Amino acid sequence: MSQDTTLTIEALTGRVEEIFRKGGLNEVQAGAVARVIVAGERDACKSHGIYRIEGALRTVKAGKVKPDAIPELTVTEGSAIVKVNAKGGFANPAVELGVPALAERARACGLAALVINDCTHFSALWPEVEALTAQGLAGLVMCPSYSTVAPTGGNKPLLGTNPVAFGWPRPGKSPYVFDFATSVAARGEIELHRRAGKQLPEGWAIDAEGKPTTDPEAALAGAMLPFGGHKGSAIGTMVELLAGIMIGDLTSPEVLDYLGTTTLSPVHGELILAFSPEAFAAGRAGDPFARAEVLFEAIVGQGARLPSQRRYAARAKSQAEGITLTAAEMEQLDRLLAL
Ligand code: NDP
Ligand code: PYC
Numbered sequence: 001m002s003q004d005t006t007l008t009i010e011a012l013t014g015r016v017e018e019i020f021r022k023g024g025l026n027e028v029q030a031g032a033v034a035r036v037i038v039a040g041e042r043d044a045c046k047s048h049g050i051y052r053i054e055g056a057l058r059t060v061k062a063g064k065v066k067p068d069a070i071p072e073l074t075v076t077e078g079s080a081i082v083k084v085n086a087k088g089g090f091a092n093p094a095v096e097l098g099v100p101a102l103a104e105r106a107r108a109c110g111l112a113a114l115v116i117n118d119c120t121h122f123s124a125l126w127p128e129v130e131a132l133t134a135q136g137l138a139g140l141v142m143c144p145s146y147s148t149v150a151p152t153g154g155n156k157p158l159l160g161t162n163p164v165a166f167g168w169p170r171p172g173k174s175p176y177v178f179d180f181a182t183s184v185a186a187r188g189e190i191e192l193h194r195r196a197g198k199q200l201p202e203g204w205a206i207d208a209e210g211k212p213t214t215d216p217e218a219a220l221a222g223a224m225l226p227f228g229g230h231k232g233s234a235i236g237t238m239v240e241l242l243a244g245i246m247i248g249d250l251t252s253p254e255v256l257d258y259l260g261t262t263t264l265s266p267v268h269g270e271l272i273l274a275f276s277p278e279a280f281a282a283g284r285a286g287d288p289f290a291r292a293e294v295l296f297e298a299i300v301g302q303g304a305r306l307p308s309q310r311r312y313a314a315r316a317k318s319q320a321e322g323i324t325l326t327a328a329e330m331e332q333l334d335r336l337l338a339l
Helices: 009-022 025-040 052-061 091-109 127-134 185-194 216-221 230-245 250-260 277-282 288-301 307-323 327-338
Strands: 005-007 073-077 081-085 113-120 138-142 163-170 173-180 265-273 321-323
Touching: 005 009, 009 025, 009 052, 009 321, 009 327, 025 052, 025 091, 025 277, 025 307, 025 321, 052 185, 052 327, 073 091, 081 091, 091 113, 091 265, 091 277, 127 138, 127 163, 127 173, 127 265, 138 230, 163 288, 173 265, 185 216, 230 250, 230 265, 250 265, 321 327
Parallel strands: 081 113
Antiparallel strands: 005 321, 073 081, 113 265, 138 163, 138 265, 163 173
């Protein structure tokens, strides 16, 4: 019987980075992309872990992402809007480049935005919000994707899975972070169900005729559904407006037109907002961080859990024991290294 293998976080990062270098990515791209993929694997976010490597490499091969891009930062004196043009590369190095300037502007203005244009984004959004909470800032991040989700009342893919993530810093503790697709689940989850030969839960998707389906193949050929009916549909639309149209970048239907397929990683923009809770609460009674703790304690006090606690537990385990991969996953890494 084939065995699982456990690697340290550093060893897995080195391996994934080498795969991307061999795939033609420069140092800036390979490093940032490997870090975010391994962070996904470390935190048991399988839909955005090592499974994403092949899609990212396919996108390079298809010429839809520039493997040698060097992102460019623009900070305008007196403006709360910081911009990074990813120059056709992956979003992750653009995020790493822009976040320090965004944090500086948020501290100076109370609220600031980082606009990332012309990027390929395939990853989870919590790394972006955690980069802000680590600096004592609250963060709100969103991006479109490509048309895979039918608006509520519709029956064809139009909106993207359009993730939204939010983070609130907790002094001395891991931050409050949520990060989810505005579809019932990320598309990556559908693909993982397909690979595992598992049916989807009801309510996730419709087939090409617009009928409810639990078959992942039929769902991939049909459309996913927004979470929470009209509410998720409207929030997904908001993401198209703010993180597509408002920042002068592609909407999900435009991304699909450009790529012609959902088998490549999507190319669009990203909007990252940073807030200084101290600046907003200045002059009002009570420390905002202490008041937030009262709220979190009340939530947990009812037996509920805070979002990201599962992820932090997985992270602590990976940090202590390493990341365990199946034989099939190791074979995939070895195959990609040998290309
Ligand atoms: P889920 O529906 O699994 O929701 C994830 C969020 O909800 C996490 O913050 C999770 O915390 C929290 N959560 C789950 N269960 C509970 C619970 N019982 N109580 C409290 N909180 C809970 O995620 P999705 O499938 O919608 O999205 C997964 C990932 O896919 C996200 O990281 C998203 O950014 C990414 N994505 C990226 C896209 C892109 O274009 N780049 C597109 C779409 C999605 P925990 O992790 O601790 O369980
Ligand atoms: O899982 O929906 C998804 C997704 C789309 C782009 C990157 N991840």
